[in-house]
Amino acid sequence: MxxxxxxxxxxxxxxxxxxxxxxxxxxxxxxxxxxxxxxxPSASSRIATALNAKVGIYYSTQTGNCEIVAEYIAQAAGLEFADIGDVSDDMILGLDSIIVGAPTWNTDEEEERSGTEWDTWLYSSLPKLDLSGKKVAVFGVGDQQSYNDYYCDAAGELYDQFKKCGCTMCGFTSIEGYEHSASKAERDGKFVGLMCDEDNQYDLSEGRAKDWVDQLKGEGFF
Ligand SMILES: Cc1cc2nc3c(=O)[nH]c(=O)nc-3n(C[C@H](O)[C@H](O)[C@H](O)COP(=O)(O)O)c2cc1C
Structure with missing residues (x-):
């Protein structure tokens, strides 16, 4: 041929x-x-919201309760979430808004109240990062009955440390509907963020998370 x-x-x-x-x-x-x-999903689309703010949700936990609430928040916001121990500094620096959540295990401590990875991260990683101007919203899990005078104290520590770094703190909530006597997560009669009690009010957490995400949308967080 x-x-x-x-x-x-x-x-x-x-x-x-x-x-x-x-x-x-x-x-x-x-x-x-x-x-x-x-x-x-690209790395950026996983954390980009409809309004294109890059938002991350980070938690740490001993027995899983904080992870449950992180998932409720993530579902309501349409975002992913991760353990703070698995996140690089560069990922945090690339965000516009950050949701952070912790349990309280070290009762009545001045510092390192969480008893989780946050205790290291807050004092060794956070001070090295320039997060000024970023929006931050805090959530906490605790037991308002057994730890009535210390309810969600670690959430107050997260609030103080991020605020000290120049972050704009968002998402304060009412203390109505809780039975605690005292909490280091209160400022001027309000909680510094979303507080959930998986030990005594687990059936309220998902709804509280949805309401909180709606509130954050109204505050221009996303
Ligand atoms: C030894 C111990 C100490 C605790 N201290 C507190 C406390 O001071 N304040 C509080 O609100 N909850 C306290 N709790 C309750 C836990 O914070 C609560 O069960 C939380 O949901 C655990 O979250 P995690 O499963 O994400 O670790 C304590 C629990 C234990 C067993």
Missing amino acids: SRCKWPNNCSSCSHKFDIMKFIIAIVAVSSFSGTTLAFA
């Missing part, structure tokens, strides 16, 4: 079928990868 001169003369040789197969394969591969890319 004479040598193919495609594209000019190939209509008269069997190579035209190979060429057509090749073209079909190219079209198929390019449309498949276009579809894949359209649905694959």
Whole structure:
């Protein structure tokens, strides 16, 4: 058979079928990868909200309660969440707004009240980061019955440390509906953020998280 001169003369040789197969394969591969890319979440889209603020949700936990509440918040906001121990400084620096949450285990301590990774992070990582101007909202989990005088104290510590770094603190809530006597997470008769009690009021946490996310939207957090 004479040598193919495609594209000019190939209509008269069997190579035209190979060429057509090749073209079909190219079209198929390019449309498949276009579809894949359209649905694959990039690192930035996972944390970008409808208004394009980059928002991260970070928690730490001993027995899982803080993670449950982080998930309620994440679902309400349409975002992902992560343990603060798994996050790099660069990821934090790339955010516009940050939601942070902790339990309280070290009762009545002045510092390191959380008893989790936060205790290290707040005093070794946070002071090295320039977070001034970033919006921060705090949540906490605690037990208002057994630790009536210390309810969610670690949330107050998170608030103080981020505020000290020049962050704009958002998401204060009413203390109505709780039975504690005292809390280091209160300022001027309000909680410094969302407080949940997975030990005594677990059935209220999801609704509280949804209401709080709505409130944060109203505050321009997202
Ligand atoms: C030894 C111990 C100390 C605690 N101290 C406090 C406290 O001071 N204030 C508080 O609100 N809750 C306190 N709690 C309750 C926990 O904070 C609560 O169960 C929380 O939901 C645990 O969250 P985690 O599962 O995310 O670690 C304490 C619990 C234990 C067992």
